Ligand SMILES: CC(=O)SCCNC(=O)CCNC(=O)[C@H](O)C(C)(C)COP(=O)(O)OP(=O)(O)OC[C@H]1O[C@@H](n2cnc3c(N)ncnc32)[C@H](O)[C@@H]1OP(=O)(O)O
Protein backbone atom coordinates (compact mmCIF):
# COMPACT_ATOMS: atom_id res chain seq x y z
CA UNK A 4 0.00 0.00 0.00
CA UNK A 5 3.03 2.23 -0.42
CA UNK A 6 1.92 5.27 -2.46
CA UNK A 7 -1.70 4.12 -1.84
CA UNK A 8 -1.25 1.63 -4.72
CA UNK A 9 -4.31 -0.57 -5.11
CA UNK A 10 -6.30 1.37 -2.51
CA UNK A 11 -9.84 2.32 -3.56
CA UNK A 12 -10.14 5.79 -2.05
CA UNK A 13 -13.71 6.69 -3.01
CA UNK A 14 -16.43 6.42 -5.64
CA UNK A 15 -16.76 8.40 -8.86
CA UNK A 16 -19.04 8.34 -11.91
CA UNK A 17 -16.71 10.42 -14.09
CA UNK A 18 -14.06 8.15 -15.58
CA UNK A 19 -12.84 4.57 -15.77
CA UNK A 20 -9.22 3.63 -16.41
CA UNK A 21 -8.68 0.05 -17.50
CA UNK A 22 -12.28 -0.93 -18.33
CA UNK A 23 -13.66 -1.50 -21.86
CA UNK A 24 -11.14 -0.26 -24.40
CA UNK A 25 -9.06 1.21 -21.62
CA UNK A 26 -10.30 4.72 -20.84
CA UNK A 27 -13.80 6.16 -20.81
CA UNK A 28 -15.14 9.56 -19.80
CA UNK A 29 -18.72 9.21 -18.54
CA UNK A 30 -18.94 5.96 -20.52
CA UNK A 31 -17.55 7.28 -23.83
CA UNK A 32 -14.41 5.75 -25.31
CA UNK A 33 -11.39 8.04 -25.33
CA UNK A 34 -10.59 7.31 -29.00
CA UNK A 35 -14.05 8.51 -30.09
CA UNK A 36 -13.81 11.63 -27.95
CA UNK A 37 -10.23 12.50 -28.94
CA UNK A 38 -10.69 12.17 -32.68
CA UNK A 39 -14.36 13.07 -33.22
CA UNK A 40 -15.06 16.01 -30.90
CA UNK A 41 -13.72 19.41 -29.94
CA UNK A 42 -12.35 19.69 -26.40
CA UNK A 43 -15.27 21.93 -25.40
CA UNK A 44 -17.70 19.02 -25.94
CA UNK A 45 -15.56 16.87 -23.68
CA UNK A 46 -15.29 19.55 -20.99
CA UNK A 47 -19.08 19.95 -21.09
CA UNK A 48 -19.49 16.17 -20.81
CA UNK A 49 -17.19 15.96 -17.80
CA UNK A 50 -18.84 18.88 -16.02
CA UNK A 51 -22.48 18.06 -16.83
CA UNK A 52 -22.52 14.29 -17.27
CA UNK A 53 -23.85 14.34 -20.86
CA UNK A 54 -22.55 15.47 -24.25
CA UNK A 55 -24.01 18.84 -25.30
CA UNK A 56 -26.41 19.33 -28.20
CA UNK A 57 -25.51 22.03 -30.72
CA UNK A 58 -27.29 24.80 -28.81
CA UNK A 59 -25.79 23.81 -25.46
CA UNK A 60 -22.31 23.69 -27.01
CA UNK A 61 -22.73 27.13 -28.55
CA UNK A 62 -23.80 28.65 -25.23
CA UNK A 63 -20.91 26.94 -23.41
CA UNK A 64 -18.38 28.13 -26.00
CA UNK A 65 -19.76 31.66 -25.79
CA UNK A 66 -19.17 31.72 -22.04
CA UNK A 67 -15.64 30.37 -22.45
CA UNK A 68 -14.86 33.00 -25.09
CA UNK A 69 -16.21 35.72 -22.76
CA UNK A 70 -13.88 34.40 -20.06
CA UNK A 71 -10.73 35.19 -22.07
CA UNK A 72 -10.41 38.86 -21.09
CA UNK A 73 -8.66 39.39 -17.75
CA UNK A 74 -9.14 42.08 -15.08
CA UNK A 75 -6.45 44.75 -15.15
CA UNK A 76 -5.24 43.70 -11.69
CA UNK A 77 -4.60 40.14 -12.91
CA UNK A 78 -2.74 41.56 -15.92
CA UNK A 79 -0.62 43.60 -13.51
CA UNK A 80 0.14 40.49 -11.46
CA UNK A 81 1.19 38.70 -14.66
CA UNK A 82 3.45 41.60 -15.62
CA UNK A 83 5.11 41.51 -12.22
CA UNK A 84 5.94 37.78 -12.27
CA UNK A 85 9.53 37.45 -13.54
CA UNK A 86 10.26 36.08 -17.00
CA UNK A 87 12.44 33.48 -15.29
CA UNK A 88 9.53 31.94 -13.34
CA UNK A 89 8.35 28.47 -14.21
CA UNK A 90 5.16 28.85 -16.29
CA UNK A 91 3.38 26.44 -13.91
CA UNK A 92 4.04 28.93 -11.11
CA UNK A 93 2.69 31.69 -13.35
CA UNK A 94 -0.52 29.71 -13.89
CA UNK A 95 -0.90 28.98 -10.17
CA UNK A 96 -0.34 32.63 -9.19
CA UNK A 97 -2.72 34.02 -11.83
CA UNK A 98 -5.40 31.52 -10.75
CA UNK A 99 -5.04 32.72 -7.16
CA UNK A 100 -5.14 36.35 -8.25
CA UNK A 101 -8.36 35.85 -10.23
CA UNK A 102 -9.85 34.09 -7.20
CA UNK A 103 -9.15 37.18 -5.08
CA UNK A 104 -10.96 39.41 -7.56
CA UNK A 105 -13.84 37.15 -8.59
CA UNK A 106 -14.34 34.87 -5.56
CA UNK A 107 -16.72 31.92 -5.70
CA UNK A 108 -19.99 32.27 -3.77
CA UNK A 109 -19.81 30.65 -0.33
CA UNK A 110 -22.72 28.34 -1.18
CA UNK A 111 -20.98 27.32 -4.47
CA UNK A 112 -24.12 28.34 -6.42
CA UNK A 113 -21.93 29.84 -9.17
CA UNK A 114 -19.46 26.93 -9.41
CA UNK A 115 -20.28 26.20 -13.07
CA UNK A 116 -19.88 29.88 -14.02
CA UNK A 117 -16.55 30.01 -12.22
CA UNK A 118 -15.07 26.99 -13.98
CA UNK A 119 -16.35 28.15 -17.38
CA UNK A 120 -14.68 31.51 -16.74
CA UNK A 121 -11.46 29.71 -15.78
CA UNK A 122 -11.52 27.55 -18.93
CA UNK A 123 -11.52 30.82 -20.85
CA UNK A 124 -8.93 32.49 -18.61
CA UNK A 125 -6.28 29.75 -18.34
CA UNK A 126 -4.94 30.20 -21.91
CA UNK A 127 -5.02 33.99 -21.40
CA UNK A 128 -2.80 33.73 -18.29
CA UNK A 129 -0.09 32.01 -20.32
CA UNK A 130 -0.27 34.02 -23.55
CA UNK A 131 -0.47 37.36 -21.74
CA UNK A 132 2.58 36.61 -19.55
CA UNK A 133 4.44 35.11 -22.53
CA UNK A 134 4.06 38.11 -24.84
CA UNK A 135 4.71 40.66 -22.10
CA UNK A 136 7.96 39.08 -21.03
CA UNK A 137 9.24 37.58 -24.29
CA UNK A 138 8.14 40.26 -26.75
CA UNK A 139 7.58 43.27 -24.49
CA UNK A 140 4.00 43.75 -25.62
CA UNK A 141 0.50 43.55 -24.25
CA UNK A 142 -1.42 41.07 -26.34
CA UNK A 143 -5.11 41.50 -27.07
CA UNK A 144 -6.91 38.62 -25.38
CA UNK A 145 -10.25 39.07 -27.12
CA UNK A 146 -10.82 36.76 -30.06
CA UNK A 147 -13.73 35.20 -31.94
CA UNK A 148 -11.88 31.91 -32.35
CA UNK A 149 -14.44 29.38 -31.16
CA UNK A 150 -12.18 26.61 -29.83
CA UNK A 151 -9.72 26.68 -26.96
CA UNK A 152 -7.32 24.63 -29.12
CA UNK A 153 -7.38 27.20 -31.93
CA UNK A 154 -7.12 30.11 -29.49
CA UNK A 155 -4.06 28.72 -27.71
CA UNK A 156 -2.20 28.14 -30.99
CA UNK A 157 -3.27 31.38 -32.64
CA UNK A 158 -2.37 33.56 -29.63
CA UNK A 159 0.88 31.81 -28.73
CA UNK A 160 2.26 31.74 -32.25
CA UNK A 161 0.49 34.87 -33.52
CA UNK A 162 -0.46 33.26 -36.80
CA UNK A 163 -3.32 31.16 -38.04
CA UNK A 164 -2.62 27.55 -37.03
CA UNK A 165 -2.76 24.71 -39.56
CA UNK A 166 -5.75 22.37 -39.45
CA UNK A 167 -3.50 19.45 -38.52
CA UNK A 168 -2.19 21.44 -35.53
CA UNK A 169 -5.67 22.38 -34.32
CA UNK A 170 -6.75 18.75 -34.67
CA UNK A 171 -3.75 17.59 -32.63
CA UNK A 172 -4.22 20.28 -29.97
CA UNK A 173 -7.91 19.41 -29.62
CA UNK A 174 -7.06 15.74 -29.27
CA UNK A 175 -4.32 16.43 -26.71
CA UNK A 176 -6.66 18.57 -24.61
CA UNK A 177 -9.17 15.73 -24.66
CA UNK A 178 -6.61 13.01 -23.90
CA UNK A 179 -5.37 14.96 -20.89
CA UNK A 180 -8.78 16.12 -19.62
CA UNK A 181 -9.52 13.48 -17.00
CA UNK A 182 -7.97 10.44 -15.38
CA UNK A 183 -9.83 9.21 -12.33
CA UNK A 184 -7.92 9.45 -9.01
CA UNK A 185 -4.53 10.53 -10.39
CA UNK A 186 -2.40 12.54 -7.94
CA UNK A 187 -3.51 16.05 -8.94
CA UNK A 188 -7.20 15.14 -9.13
CA UNK A 189 -7.08 13.39 -5.80
CA UNK A 190 -5.29 16.37 -4.22
CA UNK A 191 -7.93 18.69 -5.73
CA UNK A 192 -10.66 16.45 -4.32
CA UNK A 193 -9.13 16.61 -0.86
CA UNK A 194 -9.24 20.41 -1.07
CA UNK A 195 -12.87 20.25 -2.24
CA UNK A 196 -13.68 17.95 0.69
CA UNK A 197 -12.74 20.70 3.16
CA UNK A 198 -15.43 22.83 1.45
CA UNK A 199 -12.78 25.21 0.16
CA UNK A 200 -13.37 27.30 -2.98
CA UNK A 201 -12.86 26.26 -6.62
CA UNK A 202 -9.74 28.42 -7.09
CA UNK A 203 -8.10 26.62 -4.17
CA UNK A 204 -9.06 23.29 -5.75
CA UNK A 205 -7.42 24.42 -9.00
CA UNK A 206 -4.22 25.70 -7.41
CA UNK A 207 -3.93 22.45 -5.45
CA UNK A 208 -4.24 20.57 -8.73
CA UNK A 209 -1.69 22.80 -10.48
CA UNK A 210 0.91 22.39 -7.75
CA UNK A 211 0.52 18.62 -7.78
CA UNK A 212 0.57 18.37 -11.57
CA UNK A 213 3.86 20.24 -11.84
CA UNK A 214 6.08 17.41 -10.61
CA UNK A 215 8.05 15.27 -13.11
CA UNK A 216 6.44 12.05 -11.88
CA UNK A 217 3.06 13.44 -13.04
CA UNK A 218 2.33 16.23 -15.57
CA UNK A 219 5.88 17.53 -15.68
CA UNK A 220 7.07 14.28 -17.32
CA UNK A 221 6.39 15.52 -20.88
CA UNK A 222 8.89 18.40 -20.50
CA UNK A 223 11.60 15.97 -19.42
CA UNK A 224 10.67 13.37 -22.04
CA UNK A 225 11.17 15.71 -25.00
CA UNK A 226 14.47 16.97 -23.55
CA UNK A 227 15.59 13.35 -23.51
CA UNK A 228 14.62 12.75 -27.16
CA UNK A 229 16.13 16.02 -28.40
CA UNK A 230 19.63 15.22 -27.13
CA UNK A 231 20.21 12.45 -29.72
CA UNK A 232 21.34 12.80 -33.30
CA UNK A 233 20.26 9.29 -34.31
CA UNK A 234 18.44 6.16 -33.19
CA UNK A 235 21.59 4.22 -32.28
CA UNK A 236 22.83 6.93 -29.98
CA UNK A 237 19.43 6.98 -28.23
CA UNK A 238 19.30 3.20 -27.79
CA UNK A 239 22.82 3.19 -26.35
CA UNK A 240 21.78 5.79 -23.76
CA UNK A 241 18.71 3.72 -22.87
CA UNK A 242 21.04 0.77 -22.12
CA UNK A 243 23.10 3.01 -19.89
CA UNK A 244 20.02 4.28 -18.05
CA UNK A 245 18.87 0.70 -17.53
CA UNK A 246 22.32 -0.18 -16.17
CA UNK A 247 22.21 2.78 -13.77
CA UNK A 248 18.59 1.86 -12.86
CA UNK A 249 17.46 5.38 -13.71
CA UNK A 250 13.91 6.18 -14.75
CA UNK A 251 13.01 7.38 -18.23
CA UNK A 252 10.29 10.01 -18.03
CA UNK A 253 7.22 9.22 -20.10
CA UNK A 254 7.31 5.50 -19.29
CA UNK A 255 5.43 3.43 -16.74
CA UNK A 256 2.07 4.05 -15.14
CA UNK A 257 0.40 3.20 -11.86
CA UNK A 258 -2.77 1.87 -13.53
CA UNK A 259 -1.71 0.85 -17.04
CA UNK A 260 0.85 -1.91 -16.82
CA UNK A 261 0.47 -3.04 -20.48
CA UNK A 262 -0.73 -0.03 -22.47
CA UNK A 263 -1.77 3.55 -21.85
CA UNK A 264 -4.82 3.75 -24.18
CA UNK A 265 -4.02 7.39 -24.90
CA UNK A 266 -0.58 6.56 -26.29
CA UNK A 267 -1.57 5.00 -29.66
CA UNK A 268 -3.58 8.14 -30.37
CA UNK A 269 -0.52 10.20 -29.46
CA UNK A 270 1.64 8.09 -31.82
CA UNK A 271 -0.83 8.74 -34.64
CA UNK A 272 -0.86 12.51 -34.01
CA UNK A 273 2.95 12.69 -33.89
CA UNK A 274 3.12 10.64 -37.10
CA UNK A 275 0.88 13.22 -38.82
CA UNK A 276 2.78 16.22 -37.43
CA UNK A 277 6.20 14.87 -38.39
CA UNK A 278 5.27 15.55 -42.03
CA UNK A 279 5.10 19.32 -41.44
CA UNK A 280 7.76 21.39 -43.19
CA UNK A 281 9.07 22.60 -39.85
CA UNK A 282 9.25 19.11 -38.28
CA UNK A 283 12.27 16.87 -37.95
CA UNK A 284 10.93 13.35 -38.71
CA UNK A 285 14.07 11.78 -37.26
CA UNK A 286 12.81 12.69 -33.77
CA UNK A 287 9.78 10.49 -34.35
CA UNK A 288 12.03 7.58 -35.31
CA UNK A 289 14.13 8.11 -32.19
CA UNK A 290 11.06 8.27 -29.93
CA UNK A 291 9.53 5.17 -31.56
CA UNK A 292 12.77 3.20 -31.21
CA UNK A 293 13.09 4.14 -27.52
CA UNK A 294 9.41 3.26 -26.97
CA UNK A 295 9.85 -0.18 -28.55
CA UNK A 296 13.08 -0.96 -26.70
CA UNK A 297 11.76 0.02 -23.25
CA UNK A 298 8.62 -2.06 -23.84
CA UNK A 299 10.54 -5.07 -25.19
CA UNK A 300 13.25 -5.12 -22.54
CA UNK A 301 11.51 -3.77 -19.42
CA UNK A 302 7.86 -4.42 -20.27
CA UNK A 303 7.13 -0.76 -19.55
CA UNK A 304 4.64 1.00 -21.86
CA UNK A 305 5.11 4.63 -22.85
CA UNK A 306 2.50 6.84 -21.23
CA UNK A 307 0.83 9.79 -22.95
CA UNK A 308 3.64 12.12 -21.84
CA UNK A 309 6.36 10.49 -23.97
CA UNK A 310 4.90 11.24 -27.40
CA UNK A 311 2.92 14.15 -25.90
CA UNK A 312 6.16 16.10 -25.59
CA UNK A 313 7.04 15.36 -29.21
CA UNK A 314 3.59 16.44 -30.43
CA UNK A 315 3.96 19.85 -28.77
CA UNK A 316 7.52 20.14 -30.04
CA UNK A 317 6.32 19.55 -33.59
CA UNK A 318 3.79 22.34 -33.04
CA UNK A 319 6.75 24.57 -32.08
CA UNK A 320 5.45 25.24 -28.59
CA UNK A 321 7.99 26.14 -25.90
CA UNK A 322 8.92 23.15 -23.77
CA UNK A 323 7.97 24.69 -20.42
CA UNK A 324 4.46 25.40 -21.72
CA UNK A 325 3.56 21.72 -22.12
CA UNK A 326 2.42 21.26 -18.52
CA UNK A 327 0.48 24.55 -18.46
CA UNK A 328 -1.41 23.20 -21.51
CA UNK A 329 -2.19 20.15 -19.37
CA UNK A 330 -3.83 22.49 -16.81
CA UNK A 331 -6.06 24.03 -19.51
CA UNK A 332 -7.44 20.58 -20.13
CA UNK A 333 -7.30 18.80 -16.75
CA UNK A 334 -9.10 21.73 -15.10
CA UNK A 335 -12.32 20.27 -16.54
CA UNK A 336 -11.62 16.94 -14.84
CA UNK A 337 -10.55 18.59 -11.59
CA UNK A 338 -13.73 20.65 -11.46
CA UNK A 339 -15.95 17.66 -12.29
CA UNK A 340 -14.36 15.85 -9.33
CA UNK A 341 -14.65 18.87 -7.04
CA UNK A 342 -18.37 19.16 -7.89
CA UNK A 343 -18.89 15.42 -7.38
CA UNK A 344 -17.13 15.60 -4.02
CA UNK A 345 -19.19 18.60 -2.93
CA UNK A 346 -22.43 16.85 -3.91
CA UNK A 347 -21.79 13.99 -1.47
CA UNK A 348 -19.14 15.27 0.87
CA UNK A 349 -17.28 13.88 3.80
CA UNK A 350 -13.86 15.34 4.56
CA UNK A 351 -11.07 13.14 3.17
CA UNK A 352 -8.87 12.32 6.08
CA UNK A 353 -7.19 8.90 6.02
CA UNK A 354 -5.18 7.37 8.85
CA UNK A 355 -1.47 6.73 9.01
CA UNK A 356 0.42 3.84 10.53
CA UNK A 357 2.65 5.35 13.22
CA UNK A 358 6.34 4.40 13.04
CA UNK A 359 7.78 6.93 15.52
CA UNK A 360 9.05 6.58 19.11
CA UNK A 361 6.99 5.13 21.97
CA UNK A 362 5.48 7.68 24.39
CA UNK A 363 8.34 9.11 26.51
CA UNK A 364 9.10 11.57 29.29
CA UNK A 365 9.47 15.24 28.37
CA UNK A 366 12.86 16.70 29.38
CA UNK A 367 13.08 20.48 29.75
CA UNK A 368 15.74 22.30 27.70
CA UNK A 369 17.90 22.97 30.82
CA UNK A 370 18.19 19.25 31.52
CA UNK A 371 18.81 18.03 27.95
CA UNK A 372 22.30 16.70 27.15
C1 LIG B 1 -0.04 12.08 -17.25
C2 LIG B 1 0.83 11.33 -16.28
O1 LIG B 1 0.99 11.77 -15.16
S1 LIG B 1 1.45 9.83 -16.75
C3 LIG B 1 2.85 9.58 -15.67
C4 LIG B 1 3.96 10.49 -16.02
N1 LIG B 1 5.15 10.21 -15.24
C5 LIG B 1 6.26 9.66 -15.76
O2 LIG B 1 6.35 9.33 -16.93
C6 LIG B 1 7.41 9.52 -14.81
C7 LIG B 1 8.14 8.19 -15.00
N2 LIG B 1 7.34 7.10 -14.47
C8 LIG B 1 7.31 6.85 -13.14
O3 LIG B 1 8.00 7.47 -12.33
C9 LIG B 1 6.37 5.77 -12.64
O4 LIG B 1 6.17 4.78 -13.64
C10 LIG B 1 5.01 6.34 -12.21
C11 LIG B 1 5.19 7.47 -11.20
C12 LIG B 1 4.25 6.90 -13.42
C13 LIG B 1 4.18 5.22 -11.59
O5 LIG B 1 4.79 4.86 -10.39
P1 LIG B 1 4.51 3.46 -9.69
O6 LIG B 1 3.15 2.99 -9.96
O7 LIG B 1 4.87 3.64 -8.26
O8 LIG B 1 5.51 2.51 -10.48
P2 LIG B 1 6.46 1.48 -9.83
O9 LIG B 1 7.53 2.20 -9.07
O10 LIG B 1 5.64 0.49 -9.09
O11 LIG B 1 7.15 0.81 -11.10
C14 LIG B 1 7.25 -0.57 -11.28
C15 LIG B 1 8.67 -0.91 -11.72
O12 LIG B 1 8.91 -0.27 -12.97
C16 LIG B 1 10.04 0.61 -12.86
N3 LIG B 1 9.72 1.83 -13.55
C17 LIG B 1 8.56 2.52 -13.46
N4 LIG B 1 8.62 3.60 -14.26
C18 LIG B 1 9.82 3.59 -14.85
C19 LIG B 1 10.45 4.43 -15.77
N5 LIG B 1 9.83 5.52 -16.22
N6 LIG B 1 11.69 4.14 -16.20
C20 LIG B 1 12.31 3.03 -15.74
N7 LIG B 1 11.76 2.18 -14.85
C21 LIG B 1 10.53 2.47 -14.41
C22 LIG B 1 10.18 0.89 -11.38
O13 LIG B 1 11.51 1.25 -11.05
C23 LIG B 1 9.76 -0.43 -10.78
O14 LIG B 1 10.84 -1.33 -10.90
P3 LIG B 1 11.16 -2.36 -9.73
O15 LIG B 1 9.93 -3.23 -9.62
O16 LIG B 1 12.37 -3.06 -10.24
O17 LIG B 1 11.41 -1.52 -8.52
Ligand SMILES: O=C([O-])CC(=O)C(=O)O
Nearest residue numbers: 181182184185186257258
Ligand atom coordinates in the same frame (compact mmCIF):
# COMPACT_ATOMS: atom_id res chain seq x y z
O1 LIG C 1 -3.41 8.50 -13.65
C1 LIG C 1 -2.27 8.84 -13.32
O2 LIG C 1 -1.69 8.39 -12.31
C2 LIG C 1 -1.48 9.79 -14.14
C3 LIG C 1 -2.09 10.06 -15.47
O3 LIG C 1 -1.93 9.32 -16.40
C4 LIG C 1 -2.94 11.23 -15.59
O4 LIG C 1 -3.20 11.93 -14.60
O5 LIG C 1 -3.40 11.51 -16.72
